[in-house]
Amino acid sequence: MQPLTFITLGRKSEALKEIRDALVSSARARLLTDYNDPDQLLADVIRLRPSAVIVVLDGDNPEREFALIKQLAAACPETAIINAAYNASPALILGSMRSGAREFLQLPINADEFKTVLDRTQEFIATVASKRNGRIVAAFSGKGGSGVSFFATNLAAAMTVPTVLVDLNLQTGDAASFLGLEPKYSIADFVRNRTRLDDSLINSLLTPHSSHLSLLAAPLEAHEAEDVRPEHITEVLHLLGQRFQCLVLDLQHTFDPVTVAALDLADDILVLMTLDIPGIRNTKRALKVFERLGYPHTKFRVVVNRWSKNIDVKLQKVEAHLDEQLIGLVPNDYGKVMNSINLGRPLVQTDPASKITLEIKRIAGMVENSDDTVSPHPRKGLLGSMFGRHRSTGPLDLSAMPDPV
Numbered sequence: 001m002q003p004l005t006f007i008t009l010g011r012k013s014e015a016l017k018e019i020r021d022a023l024v025s026s027a028r029a030r031l032l033t034d035y036n037d038p039d040q041l042l043a044d045v046i047r048l049r050p051s052a053v054i055v056v057l058d059g060d061n062p063e064r065e066f067a068l069i070k071q072l073a074a075a076c077p078e079t080a081i082i083n084a085a086y087n088a089s090p091a092l093i094l095g096s097m098r099s100g101a102r103e104f105l106q107l108p109i110n111a112d113e114f115k116t117v118l119d120r121t122q123e124f125i126a127t128v129a130s131k132r133n134g135r136i137v138a139a140f141s142g143k144g145g146s147g148v149s150f151f152a153t154n155l156a157a158a159m160t161v162p163t164v165l166v167d168l169n170l171q172t173g174d175a176a177s178f179l180g181l182e183p184k185y186s187i188a189d190f191v192r193n194r195t196r197l198d199d200s201l202i203n204s205l206l207t208p209h210s211s212h213l214s215l216l217a218a219p220l221e222a223h224e225a226e227d228v229r230p231e232h233i234t235e236v237l238h239l240l241g242q243r244f245q246c247l248v249l250d251l252q253h254t255f256d257p258v259t260v261a262a263l264d265l266a267d268d269i270l271v272l273m274t275l276d277i278p279g280i281r282n283t284k285r286a287l288k289v290f291e292r293l294g295y296p297h298t299k300f301r302v303v304v305n306r307w308s309k310n311i312d313v314k315l316q317k318v319e320a321h322l323d324e325q326l327i328g329l330v331p332n333d334y335g336k337v338m339n340s341i342n343l344g345r346p347l348v349q350t351d352p353a354s355k356i357t358l359e360i361k362r363i364a365g366m367v368e369n370s371d372d373t374v375s376p377h378p379r380k381g382l383l384g385s386m387f388g389r390h391r392s393t394g395p396l397d398l399s400a401m402p403d404p405v
């Protein structure tokens, strides 16, 4: 079982020390970090997605903490909020529950009481995990022009389960044109209406492509991109993840806050790489950023795009340089790809026999066939669970591949 992860916030070191000691001495809890300044807290909770945040109410005016808890509850519905205080008046407890806290921990800590709070947090996390059934697969590259949008649209079109393609290139999105769609609404409308979204409103904001693929388009006007903030991304993906089995994200090539919010939430990140020096260098850089962001190794995988036997690069050497297995090789075929993009018709649908189609469908199959019973933790990478890093042959048996030299 995964340990419960905690972040704490409080000014009085006495309370924090007591909570820290209790967490450290429990085998099923891990303290990720503690704060005495609330300003950084929200961003870090969104990024780290702990099981719970413990907020110590130790000021004269709890309204400030209540406002923060409301924000936390809205932005991170998957995180349990627990308040703790030495002087727990009924008004304080009521106020904290109304702002969105799930539990109240009376200080000084009583061992039985603390165990109950851990039990209830565990139950909450289990319920959240069972509700969140959508796989989030992010297509990313550290360098523009690597084929992220082409790959993401075709991967989404190759899925056989209900799927939404989310175009997160907020200023320059072209997923709609790759799919031959003319959306009326976009993610900006989704964000504007976020407090009143229900199934029918959500469906009306998506643009249907086929019976199992819809698009959540990038803003139709570039200036609307400013209205979409990182905390909205968390909310949007959460709402869609509850309703669709798979979300495919077409991401920008930078580590801006919106992109990082999306990467944080992804179960799998497929990093598209072209086999040229800038492509390999940017991939290496991106993998280092993922490590610094604290992502488990099973979460990200490298897919070569525009692969050709004529490229004078040894795949084994690239793998050794990146310290990563390459899990896919999407062939280079400029004519077919340009034609499909210009016509707005995914290649996986118009040319089922092409090598590009076969490879993208193979990758789509890995994504779809990953089983929750194999990978019970929602954060666990599906590709990782199927093809462990330490297996000698991955999904691609390099020894069986023709040497591209």
Ligand SMILES: Nc1ncnc2c1ncn2[C@@H]1O[C@H](COP(=O)(O)OP(=O)(O)O)[C@@H](O)[C@H]1O
Pocket (backbone or CB within 6 Å): 141, 143, 144, 145, 146, 147, 148, 149, 150, 151, 305, 306, 307, 330, 331, 332, 333, 334, 335, 337, 338, 341, 356
């Ligand atoms: N497998 C491929 N073979 C040939 N050309 C490709 C392939 N994948 C992408 N391209 C070309 O690369 C260009 C950039 O693709 P795009 O998906 O827009 O990249 P990104 O979203 O990473 O910027 C496209 O014009 C397309 O023609």
Ligand SMILES: [Mg+2]
Pocket (backbone or CB within 6 Å): 148, 149, 150, 169
């Ligand atoms: Mg793109």
